[in-house]
Amino acid sequence: MTERCAIIWFRNDLRLHDHEVLTLLANSVDVLAPVYCLDPARFEIQPSGFPLTGPLRARFLIECLEDLRAGLEARGSGLHVVVGQPEQVLPALAQKLGAREIFAEREVLGEPLRVERRLAAALDPLGISLHGYRISTLTHPNDLPFPVANLPESFAQFQEAVTAGGEPRAALPPLQRLPGYPAGLSNPTLDTLVQVLGLSAGSEAGQPSGFEGGATVAVAKLEEFVQGRRASLESLRGSGSEAAAQADRFAPWLACGALSPRRIYQYVKYSGLTVWAGELANAVITGLQRRDFCRFLAMKRGERDEQSSRPPAWDDEGLRERFELWRQGETGEPFVDAHLRELAMTGHLSSFGRRLVASYLCHDLGLDWRWGAAWFASQLLDDDPSVNLANWMEATGRWRAFEEPGRLDPAEQAARRDPDGDYCRRWLDGNAPVIQRFG
Ligand SMILES: Cc1cc2nc3c(=O)[nH]c(=O)nc-3n(C[C@H](O)[C@H](O)[C@H](O)COP(=O)(O)OP(=O)(O)OC[C@H]3O[C@@H](n4cnc5c(N)ncnc54)[C@H](O)[C@@H]3O)c2cc1C
Known part of the structure; x- marks a missing residue:
């Protein structure tokens, strides 16, 4: 009897607990290849002046992958991390392994969704099915x-x-054991991949964020x-x-x-x-x-x-300059700048902080919200395109889904939330934001 071999393409589902499809595959296939695709384009500096995935989130992602690999190995499997675009590397890999099925979490927005469509189109003529799931x-x-x-x-x-x-x-309860890892499939160390991509795996990118x-x-x-x-x-x-x-x-x-x-x-x-x-x-x-x-x-x-x-192409130098001051926390509005520096240094910001800096960009500086959203997407450890989009639309006042107040007055908010100026001192005193680390 021929063995049933499948690929699970990990995306934003980097866990072994409460994973419906992994649990299903654990009992239904003979050989399973867990794969993650690192697309170098995501880490390159864009025309915006910053990468789609900034160094802080890149480091967080690498830690997640290391942890996933350790968990998979402990259950008799492994993680094949491959550098390249999914629609190019996965069809070739499936053919090499004789896998007729690829399982992957479905995304809801933007480039990740387009990648899915391109992958499905590439697999179709090869008779390989792409099964989507939502967890x-x-x-x-x-x-x-x-x-x-x-x-x-x-x-x-x-x-x-x-x-x-x-x-x-x-x-679901945690998984105890997984199907065998394909013979001959490499399990490259992430250190090697980090070097290939020119990423910083240490804590060089700013202060330690407290997030591992x-x-x-x-x-x-x-x-x-x-x-x-x-x-x-x-x-x-x-x-x-x-x-x-x-x-x-x-x-x-x-x-x-x-x-x-x-x-x-x-x-x-x-x-x-x-x-x-x-x-x-x-x-x-x-x-x-x-x-x-x-x-x-x-x-x-x-x-x-x-x-x-x-994000729209931005040819107006004046607008661009204003955006750069916002991005670097140099607007001259201390409470706003303190929050922008916290974001640049840690990759995190409170919900209120996000609303404040978003309000300032849209309502005080009159800039295009999509640039602010793009900077958030690059910098935030928790970047989630659908969440980022909905909250920015709320900040502009175009959507009223959460019924948040419109413009926030920075001075009024500072007087209420930081009356002694402790927060501002913490992030402004001698703290230059670390906003570009690799190119
Ligand atoms: C302009 C703007 C952009 C944002 N972009 C993102 C983003 O890219 N990714 C992201 O996860 N959150 C985003 N948020 C929502 C929110 O600020 C963060 O989820 C929250 O600050 C995370 O902190 P926490 O984990 O302590 O959340 P908690 O307040 O403890 O909430 C628990 C979880 O609920 C979710 N959550 C909380 N608030 C929201 C919200 N307003 N909308 C949707 N989900 C929420 C988060 O996943 C969070 O971890 C954004 C908010 C604004 C105003």
Whole structure:
């Protein structure tokens, strides 16, 4: 009997826990090739002056891949990381291995979606099938109380309907064993790939961000969040500081799929956290629902969103100069600059910080929001195209899905949120942003 061989192409689902398709494949194929494609173009400096994936997120991604590889090896498999465009490398690999099927998570927006289409077109004449799956949302699209085409365009309505629809699917238990890794398939070290791509794998890119990539760190962080940090969270909450609202910070792991939203939901809902910190638990669940909403909205709006989110060519030198001052945190508005420097140095920014700098770019500087969104996409550890797009559209005032206030007055916000100037001093004093590291 011939062996059934398949490829799983990892994208933004870099985990082994709560992974429906991996669990299915573990019991249904004889040989499985887990593959990740590193496309060099993503790390090159663009005409905008910065790469699509900046050095901070590149480092985070490499840590996630190392962790994934270690997890796969511990279960009798491996990770084939290949440099190239998926639509070019995957068909050749499938033919070499005799694999008739490729499984991959489906994306919802932009270039990742176009890559899927090109890959499907390249595989079709070879008789190789591309199977898509969706495991990145809390509520599975098939479990929504309405077809995606009828999704309400107000988050409040979406949340009400989804909450009334009942519990999301339960997270799956961790995998113990995986099918064999194809004989002769290389398992190149990431150090080699990092060098080939000219990436920085160390902490050279700015200050240590406090974020380490990988599902192992993410799951440990989740357990610590619900079990071990009760005292520290309570004291943060007592201080009423912004830090309390940011205390979980799961977004970077969620965005690359190193942490499952259902795993978070289950931990948060059934760990007792709702009892001693109900408000905090609800805020996390609401955050997960907001994230779902952005993804479903992108699925619903499809091409319309894609067209509007592509950055325009920017030939006006004056506008460009103003954008550069914003990007580098040199606008002269201290509260805005402090936040922009935090973003440039760490790859993270609180939700409020994002709204403030986005509002300043759109309403005070009068610049095109797509440039701001492109800088966020390059710099944020948690870049998620559909979430980034929906929140920027909200900041411009074109969408009112979240019913956020329009323009934020920086001086008024600084007086309210940073009355002693501690935050500004922390990020402005002698801190030049690190915004370009490799070219
Ligand atoms: C202009 C702008 C751009 C943004 N771009 C992104 C992006 O690219 N990727 C991203 O993950 N978030 C983005 N956000 C949303 C939000 O700021 C971050 O998700 C949040 O700050 C992450 O911090 P946390 O993990 O502590 O989230 P928490 O507040 O603890 O929430 C838990 C999770 O819910 C999700 N979430 C929270 N707030 C939102 C929101 N407003 N919209 C959608 N999902 C949300 C995140 O995945 C988050 O990890 C953006 C917000 C703005 C205003």
